[in-house]
Amino acid sequence: MRRPRRALSRSRSILIGAIVLIVILVLQAVASIIGVVVTRQQSTVAAKDTFSYVGALTAERVARYAATAEEVVEATTHSIDGSADLTLDEVARVLYLNLSRAPQVRGAYVGFPDGRFVSVSHDGTGYSSQQVEVSPVYHATQSAYNARFTTVSTTDLDIRYDPRDRPWFLAGKGSVNTVWTQPYLLFGSDVTFASVARAARGASHSGAVTGADLNVDDIATILDSLPIGDGAQAFVLSPDRRVIAAPSDYSEQLRATAALTGEVPQASDINVGSQAVAQQSSDGEVFGETGGRLTLERGFPPREGLDWILHLEADEGELSPGLGRLQVTIYAITMFSALVVAAVAVVLYRLWRPLRGLSYRARTDQLTGLSNRHEHQARGAALLSRAEFRREIVVVAVFDLDRFKELNDDLGHDAGDTALVIVGDALLAAARENDVTARLGGDEFVMMQVVPTMMQVPGVVERVRATVEHTVRAQAPGGQGLGLTAGYSLSRAGHFDLDILMTEADAALVAGKRVAKGETYRYERPIDVT
Numbered sequence: 162m163r164r165p166r167r168a169l170s171r172s173r174s175i176l177i178g179a180i181v182l183i184v185i186l187v188l189q190a191v192a193s194i195i196g197v198v199v200t201r202q203q204s205t206v207a208a209k210d211t212f213s214y215v216g217a218l219t220a221e222r223v224a225r226y227a228a229t230a231e232e233v234v235e236a237t238t239h240s241i242d243g244s245a246d247l248t249l250d251e252v253a254r255v256l257y258l259n260l261s262r263a264p265q266v267r268g269a270y271v272g273f274p275d276g277r278f279v280s281v282s283h284d285g286t287g288y289s290s291q292q293v294e295v296s297p298v299y300h301a302t303q304s305a306y307n308a309r310f311t312t313v314s315t316t317d318l319d320i321r322y323d324p325r326d327r328p329w330f331l332a333g334k335g336s337v338n339t340v341w342t343q344p345y346l347l348f349g350s351d352v353t354f355a356s357v358a359r360a361a362r363g364a365s366h367s368g369a370v371t372g373a374d375l376n377v378d379d380i381a382t383i384l385d386s387l388p389i390g391d392g393a394q395a396f397v398l399s400p401d402r403r404v405i406a407a408p409s410d411y412s413e414q415l416r417a418t419a420a421l422t423g424e425v426p427q428a429s430d431i432n433v434g435s436q437a438v439a440q441q442s443s444d445g446e447v448f449g450e451t452g453g454r455l456t457l458e459r460g461f462p463p464r465e466g467l468d469w470i471l472h473l474e475a476d477e478g479e480l481s482p483g484l485g486r487l488q489v490t491i492y493a494i495t496m497f498s499a500l501v502v503a504a505v506a507v508v509l510y511r512l513w514r515p516l517r518g519l520s521y522r523a524r525t526d527q528l529t530g531l532s533n534r535h536e537h538q539a540r541g542a543a544l545l546s547r548a549e550f551r552r553e554i555v556v557v558a559v560f561d562l563d564r565f566k567e568l569n570d571d572l573g574h575d576a577g578d579t580a581l582v583i584v585g586d587a588l589l590a591a592a593r594e595n596d597v598t599a600r601l602g603g604d605e606f607v608m609m610q611v612v613p614t615m616m617q618v619p620g621v622v623e624r625v626r627a628t629v630e631h632t633v634r635a636q637a638p639g640g641q642g643l644g645l646t647a648g649y650s651l652s653r654a655g656h657f658d659l660d661i662l663m664t665e666a667d668a669a670l671v672a673g674k675r676v677a678k679g680e681t682y683r684y685e686r687p688i689d690v691t
Contacts, residue, residue, distance in 0.1 A: 208455055209448055209455075209457075211389065212389075212448070212455065212457045212473060212475070213446055213457070215387060215388060215389055215393075215473065216446065216457050216459050216471060216473055217459075218388070219383070219384070219387065219395055219471060219473070220459065220461055220462075220471050222383050223380060223383055223397060223406075223461075223469075223471070224461055224462070224467060226265055226375065226379065226380060226383060227341075227357070227375060227467060229263045229265045229266055229375075230263070230265075230266050230356075230357045230373040230374070230375050231339045231357050231373075231466070232263065233259045233260065233263050233266050233269050233373045234269070234339050234357050234358065234359050234371050234372065234373045235339060235359070236259045237255055237256060237259050237269060237271065237371045237373075238359050238360075238361050238371045240255045240259075241255070241271065241361045241366045241369060241371065242361050242362060242366065244366075246366070247366070249277065249279045249292045249294065250292075252271050252279050253279050253281050253290050253292070254310065256269045256270070256271070256279070256280070256281035256290075257281050257288055257290075257306070257310045260281055260282075260283065260288070264283065265375065265376060265379055266283075266373050266374065266375060266376070267282055267283060267374040267375060267376040267377075268280055268281060268282025268283065268373070268374050269281060269282075269371070269372065269373040269374075270324075270329075270371070270372050270373075271361075271369055271370070271371050271372075272324025272325065272327070272329075272330045272369065272370050272372070273324070273366070273368070273369045274325070274368035274369065275295055275296070276293070276295040276323055276324065276325060277293060277294060277295055277324075278291070278292065278293040278322060278323075278324040279291070279292045279293075280292075282374075284305065286307075286308050287305065287306050287307045287308050287313070288305075288306040288307075288308075288310060289303065289304065289305050289306070290303070290304045290306065291303050291304075291318065291322075292304070293322055293324070299321070300317070301317070301318040301319075301320050301321075301322060302315055302316065302317055302318060303315070303316055303318050304316075320349075322348065324370070327345075327348070328342045328343065328345045328356070329342050329356040329357075329358040329370070329372040330358065330370045330372070332356075332358050333358025333359050333360050333370040333371070333372060334360050334368070334370050335360065336358070336359055336360055337359070337360065337362065338359065338466075339357050339358070339359045339466065340357065340358060340359065340466070341355060341356070341357050341466065341467055341468065341469075342355060342356045342357075342358065343355070343399050343400075343401070343403070344399050344403050344404070344405045344425045345425060346419055346423070346424070346425060351416045351417075351419040351420040352377075352416065352419075353377060353404065353405065353415065353419065353425050353426075354374050354375075354377065355374075355375065355377075355399075355405050355469075356372045356373060356374050357372065357373055358370055358371060358372035358373075359371055359372075377405070377406050378409075378412075380397065380405075380406035381406055381407065381408055381409045381412065382409070384396070384397070384406060384407065384408045385408050385409055387473075389475060392475060392476055393473065393474070393475035393476075394408055394473070394474055394475070395408070395471065395472065395473045396408075396428065396433055396471075396472045396473075397469050397470070397471060397472075398428055398433075398469065398470040398471075398472055399425075399468075399469060399470070400468055400469075400470065402427055402428045402429070402438075402470075403425040403426065403427055403428070404425065404426050404427070404428055404430075404431065404433075405469060407431065407433075411431055414431055415431065418430050418431070428472070433472060433474075434451055435447075435449040435450075435451050435456040435458060435472065435474070438458060445459065446458075446459045447459065451474070454474045454475060454476055455474065455475060455476070456472065456473065456474045457472075457473045457474075458470055458471065458472050458473075459471050523535075524536040526585070526599070526600040528578055528581055528582060528585075528600070529581055529582055529584070529585030529586075529600050530585060530589075531585045531588070531589065531598050531599050531600045531606070532597065532598065532599035532600075533599065533600065534599065534601050534602065536599065537597060537599035537601065537607060538659065540597045540599075541557075541597050541599075541609050541659045542659050544595070544597055544609055544611070545609075545652065545657040545658075545659055545662075546657070548611055548652065548657065549652070549657040553611045554611065554612050554613075554614070554615060554618075554651060554652060555609060555610070555611055555612070555651070555652040555657070555662075556609070556610060556612050556618050556621065556622065556649050556650070556651055556652075557607065557609050557649060557650050557651075557652075557659075557662040557663060557665075557666045558607065558608050558609075558622045558625070558626075558647050558648070558649035558666060559601075559605060559606070559607045559647065559648050559649070559663070559666045559667055559670050560584075560588070560605070560606045560607070560608070560625075560626065560629065560645055560646070560647050560670075561604060561605050561606075561645070561646050561647075561670055561674070562580065562581075562584065562604035562633070562643055562644070562645060563643060563644035563645065563646055563674075563678040563679060564642050564643055564644065565577060565580070565603075565604040565643065567642065568580060568637075568639050568640075568642070568643060571639060572638060572639045576637070576638045576639055579637055579638060580633055580637040580638075580640055580643060581600070581604065583632060583633045583636050583637050583640075584604075584606060584629055584632075584633050584645075585598075585600060585606070586632075587628060587629040587632040587633065588606055588608060588625070588629055591608075591624075591625045591628055591629065592608060592610070593610060595610075595611070596608060596609060596610040597609040597610070607663070607666075608625060615651060618649070618651060618683075619681065619683065622647055622649050622681050623647070623681045625647070626645050626646075626647040626681050629645050630643075630644055630645035630679065633645070644678050644679035645679065646670060646673060646674050646678050646679060646680060646681075646682075647670065647680075647681040647682065648666045648667060648668070648669030648670025648671070648672075648673055648681075648682045648683075648684065649666050649669060649681070649682075649683055649684065650662045650663075650665035650666040650669065650683070650684040651683075651684075665684040665686075666684060668684060669682045669683060669684035669685075670682065
């Protein structure tokens with residue numbers, strides 16, 4: 162009776178498989194019809210989601226860049242407030258010291274209530290400075306300095322410049338905190354500037370105003386590097402729609418317009434506009450459409466102190482190209498998949514379990530169940546790629562069992578294998594869901610994880626090392642004599658290469674074991690003396 166039962170069971174399996182296949186084909190047909198209707202809606206939603214992410218990322222980059230100018234103003238104001246009556250040359254040196262730490266800032270300056278003025282700005286590899294004295298007679302000079310702020314030359318200027326009339330002085334003189342000006346044209350030029358300023362309150366310089374200018378060309382570089390299609394563009398606007406910064410392609414047009422009108426160009430002067438307009442950060446994200454292009458406007462977070470507006474625009478197809486192509490190919494995919502499903506359904510049903518087991522064995526270490534070396538390479542590279550994109554820190558830690566050979570020699574390989582299994586289980590228990598743990602071979606293990614800050618790394622690695630060491634000593638036969646040594650390396654900007662980080666961590670481990678086993682060692686990178 163066994164054979165008929167097997168035949169009946171097999172027939173039932175085939176019937177069930179056929180019914181499932183028919184249901185799949187019907188559902189595919191229905192899904193294809195619904196998909197055509199829904200895809201267009203989803204395309205718009207996906208485009209807005211992408212736009213929203215790019216807008217937030219760009220706003221963060223611009224705000225972080227603008228913060229450097231605020232830091233220069235704060236530092237200069239603090240130096241002035243805390244010092245006795247300084248000469249203009251002494252103020253110039255204070256400005257130089259602060260600018261030398263902020264290459265993003267074009268220049269910084271101080272205006273005094275009696276009309277005196279001093280500025281320092283980057284000039285190639287050196288610096289230039291302008292000074293205006295008003296007593297006993299009006300006298301304006303310009304000096305050139307080398308990289309160490311040693312005077313190279315000084316010339317007289319035939320200009321009449323009064324800082325008290327300039328936008329940055331007017332904006333800053335009544336503020337105890339840094340405040341950004343509306344965009345304005347640089348004195349005697351067609352170059353647009355937005356400055357941050359603050360009033361000094363110290364007894365010796367009461368009424369003086371400190372200011373700083375961002376390099377607008379560098380903001381243009383940020384706007385040039387949007388992580389979406391080539392046709393996408395971003396602009397930084399003032400609340401009254403004047404252009405603070407634009408992509409590099411607009412530089413000549415903006416300067417020509419400014420030279421012609423004598424004013425900072427409006428967004429409409431370069432054909433930038435939207436049916437939906439944001440006026441401030443509380444408006445949130447405002448989407449619109451102009452000339453077939455999707456637009457997004459958003460303010461900067463209030464904590465940044467910027468009342469600027471970020472304007473982005475792009476073709477919807479550039480924001481969700483995959484969904485657009487899906488509308489064209491969805492029917493062909495449905496027909497093709499139906500044929501493929503009919504042809505291979507039975508084969509896949511019979512092969513699925515063996516293939517799944519084979520895939521699992523190919524990716525894991527058979528003794529410990531951790532990832533093997535090949536799988537570690539794949540998952541580790543993916544983890545580093547995500548972390549580099551998100552600007553996160555990744556620690557790569559390698560672990561090596563101390564006195565493992567003695568355990569094998571004394572108690573045999575079965576005891577050694579048991580110890581390795583315990584180490585693997587302990588590492589897996591200490592790991593988080595997205596961490597990468599693997600056995601590289603022998604008694605060498607590795608763990609990779611994203612950490613919030615560099616300060617936490619030593620404690621994290623040491624806790625894992627100590628926990629695993631305690632576990633293997635307590636549970637492994639003869640494990641009382643075992644120990645665990647760890648070496649680790651950290652990713653850094655521009656260095657997210659898995660092979661290099663592994664080599665560094667292993668070097669820290671080997672060098673550390675020569676000093677003392679059972680400890681955690683960090684890889685110390687050689688100091689660059691170039």
